């Protein structure tokens with residue numbers, strides 16, 4: 001059967017920016033090194049007062065449709081993934097379709113619309129839904145629009161405040177895609193966890209340190225599950241590995257775990273044996289605790305090797321460039337990691353066609369998914385057409401006081417009416433409330 005995957009993608013970055021080491025750290029009385037070296041973040045993107053998950057999602061989708069010359073009748077499905085929804089009944093996809101219908105002649109009345117929630121992993125689940133819809137023969141030749149959109153804000157003074165972000169990713173899922181084909185093989189790691197959740201509340205309750213352990217545990221399970229159905233995998237099987245990136249420091253930990261796991265019983269383990277010994281095997285230890293201590297020791301030594309460091313620089317570091325400038329986008333975060341990697345390849349003239357990406361998605365609560373993607377011949381033109389730098393560079397740089405006000409303006413429990421800090425241009429904006437309490441939108445030229 002023909003290939004199905006991501007034909008094109010566009011991102012929409014919140015119009016405001018908070019400089020983390022320069023503005024946020026000093027105001028919090030923190031060392032800027034926590035951001036630049038520890039978490040690996042330079043800035044966060046924020047929505048201005050007229051922006052929200054609908055405007056950002058609709059703006060990303062509008063750019064995508066215009067660039068690809070699409071009309072509403074070309075789209076058979078609109079799936080939105082978000083964990084920042086403000087309506088418990090009417091899905092965000094209907095709000096976004098309503099926005100798009102303001103600027104196109106046709107309508108989406110025959111498109112199936114839905115919304116998915118499972119923390120950050122729901123973006124990948126929506127891509128999978130679209131893949132299955134096309135593969136099953138139900139798409140009638142149409143494409144699916146998948147939009148991952150979030151305002152990832154935490155309560156003031158929560159440790160998570162350091163990792164905030166806001167933005168949307170729109171992806172077109174089609175037959176014969178230009179960007180990447182998705183693998184049929186998938187691995188899952190899933191368990192009922194309460195490390196990060198929002199039970200009927202806007203800002204998350206989060207046990208940050210535990211959430212990191214849960215991320216690593218589920219990711220390892222997903223990798224094992226993937227290995228069980230894919231052929232033997234090796235660290236060099238993948239040109240890039242985009243992971244869900246709540247902040248780059250988290251990916252540093254996940255990448256080391258993935259490298260240790262995929263290098264076991266390979267020529268890489270053999271070649272490192274003289275330098276750092278072989279990987280510990282549980283059968284060689286009397287109890288689990290001593291085995292785990294040995295694994296930690298081996299992993300620390302592995303991280304210091306030239307072999308690991310050069311692999312990380314080539315395969316993982318390039319996936320982090322957008323995330324460093326925007327923070328966590330929850331459902332969109334693994335998709336901006338993919339975009340960062342492909343942008344890096346484009347900028348460095350890397351020949352990627354036919355190469356494989358290993359994609360590690362994750363959502364708290366908790367579930368990880370691992371699959372492969374095969375880079376298609378049109379990838380270069382697709383990446384060239386994205387305007388990531390322009391969007392990042394044109395953000396308004398917040399002072400700390402402005403940041404405090406904008407955080408209040410997006411806090412559903414406060415009634416803070418503020419002047420926008422930027423002037424919208426050629427974009428959808430939130431412009432007030434309807435008679436049933438619904439949010440309303442218009443397009444500003």
Ligand code: HMG
Pocket residue numbers: 031032033034035037038039083118119120121159160161162163196206207208209211212215244245246247249250328330362363364365
């Ligand atoms: P924290 O207490 O603010 O930070 O919590 P910290 O003191 O642990 O410092 C962070 C790192 O910076 C540490 O590195 C420090 O050592 C280092 P590590 O030990 O972990 O390698 N550091 C420094 N390095 C150099 N120079 C310095 C310096 N100071 C400190 N001067 C935490 C950080 C991530 C826990 C917090 O921000 C948080 O709770 N974030 C939200 C939860 C989160 O992002 N969890 C990630 C996994 S769960 C996930 O990914 C799902 C999620 O996206 C949601 C969803 O699925 O929907 C969140």
